[in-house]
Amino acid sequence: MKKSTLFLFLLAISSFSFAQPEADTVARIEKIFSRYLPQNPGCQLSISRNGRVIFSKAWGMADLEHQIPLTTESIIESGSVSKQFTAAAILLLEQQGKVSLDDNIRKYFPEMPDYGTPITLRRMMHHSSGLRDWGSVAGIAGWPRTTKTYSNADALDIIIHQKALNHKPGDEFSYCNSNYNLFAILVERVSGLSLADFTRKYLFEPAGMTHTQWRDNFKRIVANRAIAYDKTPDGYETDMPNEYVYGNGGLLTTTGDLLKWNEYYWNGHFGSPSLLPKQLTIEVFNNGTTYPYAAGLYVTKNKGQDYVYHTGSTASYRAILIRYPQSNLSIAWLSNTAQFDGAPYNVVKEVENLFISDQSSKSEASKPDSPASTARKTTNPIPIESLPSFAGEYYSEEAQTTFSIFEKDGKLTLRQAPGVDLVLTPTDLDTFKAPATSRGLAGAILTFQRDKKNVNGFTVTVSRARNVSFLKKR
Known part of the structure; x- marks a missing residue:
């Protein structure tokens, strides 16, 4: 009876040892996650192999205001x-x-x-x-996701207003x-x-x-x-x-x-x-x-x-x-x-x-670095005296918003919302780029369109919404 009990005990230890990562692996995981300090926000990590959980741990805090530690059951x-x-x-x-x-x-x-x-x-x-990504379109209007309490009904409303793909x-x-x-x-x-x-x-x-x-x-x-x-x-x-x-x-x-x-x-x-x-x-x-x-x-x-x-x-x-x-x-x-x-x-x-050890082929030669572009960069392709031709009020039915564009201090400026003025950088004769720090318009490309010689609108392109249309009101 004692031998049988000992056998089962040893079998259990053996099974446990097989299921768990080795001590040095656990130590390496702990070192990797040492950046998550106990008093700061953190994370959870769980690993399973062959259908069995072999590692599960949480680091850091779930709630800084109430000093609640993050656990493996934190949502x-x-x-x-x-x-x-x-x-x-x-x-x-x-x-x-x-x-x-x-x-x-x-x-x-x-x-x-x-x-x-x-x-x-x-x-x-x-x-x-x-x-088009509805959140990107909402961002163009100055209200990126999480800045409003959007619902799926709101998302649908934005989606159905898009006139193009x-x-x-x-x-x-x-x-x-x-x-x-x-x-x-x-x-x-x-x-x-x-x-x-x-x-x-x-x-x-x-x-x-x-x-x-x-x-x-x-x-x-x-x-x-x-x-x-x-x-x-x-x-x-x-x-x-x-x-x-x-x-x-x-x-x-x-x-x-x-x-x-x-x-x-x-x-x-x-x-x-x-x-x-x-x-x-x-x-x-x-x-x-x-x-x-x-x-x-x-x-x-x-x-x-x-x-x-x-x-x-x-x-x-x-x-x-x-x-x-x-x-x-x-x-x-x-x-x-x-x-x-x-x-x-x-x-x-x-x-x-x-x-996971790397089993990929090592025979592929590394690709040479791409040669530097020799294209001439135009620092100011648009004469200052022509900037007023872009000025006006522009409305987008797709983004459901109005932008004001005007010349200020020799630069074209877009007013996205009260108190939010973005200086546009010209990249071509009728093309401008918004600042990378813009709210919802980060790095956006604005391409102006003309009816004969007069500017009558422009399109805005961001990463997940291309050519959102704005038409000139006045």
Whole structure:
């Protein structure tokens, strides 16, 4: 009896040792995460291998005002890591026979403009719809996301005001939150359940994700929620996503729950039959080329292995969920601070290096540096005396805002809002660039248009919204 007990005890120790990382690996992880000081905002990290959690820990504070430490059960927002759950809801609706990925979005949103070519749910899922990002358009108007309490209804209102697309559907990959906000609304229109209720019933509960919900009401009390913080020269400031909009982001969760999701769908439990193949199917463009974006997931290669992941960033929350299928390894990381965005190394990459050896080919020669451009830079291509010709009041039905443009001190200036004047830098005869520090217009390109010789309007292009139109009022 004693021998049997001893055997079981030794077996348990052996199993535990096999499941856990070695002591030196744990020490290396601790060193990597030493930048998260106990008194500052922090993060969670959880790692699973072969279906077993082998490491899970939290560092730092969840709430600086009340001095509440961050734990592995603290609820943190996951940003665009959320998109895979919204995509999964659409895939499940298709399996239930309620939608088809080849449906035109106007079947469910007749209020959407007809752009002359169908925008399918498939194109939206893979970010090749051509739709402008509603948050970028709102930013042009001077109200970027989190500066107003936007809802999905607000997002829809901005989307339907767009008279043009960034590109023809299926021509290219252009990341766009509008696709996934529309999906959230679509789920409710088709199923009768909100995305929050639908995913709780069909995703979270079956996967055992007991700490997960959506931020569909940012005012709702969420037990154990970690507050997000931005680091300023004077210390920390709260930087929360005070908005109702969700589906593109807004998933409140823990790293432990994210690992449960990875195990759930990778082991073929999501859908009947398993929807895993559809979750991993990447986009094929009109010209036959592909881009490695599947159903809310990037599907690519890293260190010579298959690599499936998505990052997330909303306000000052940061996130990433990773899967190395061939190593049966999952890594989940959530943080309540943007403090280390510009740090010289990424903590998650450092962790990956501890568990995944580089198996990629070393034979490819390094590419030479691109030669420096010899193009002549024009410092002031527009004569000062011609600046008044650009002056006037301009209105955009698409951005639903008015800009004033005038000449001041020999420079063209754009008044985005009362007290917000932006000096525009000329880059060509009728093209100007907004300052990089602009609110919602950072680095925007303004291209003026003429009716014969007179300026009658301009377009604004930012990273996720191209050629938003402004017409001259006077």
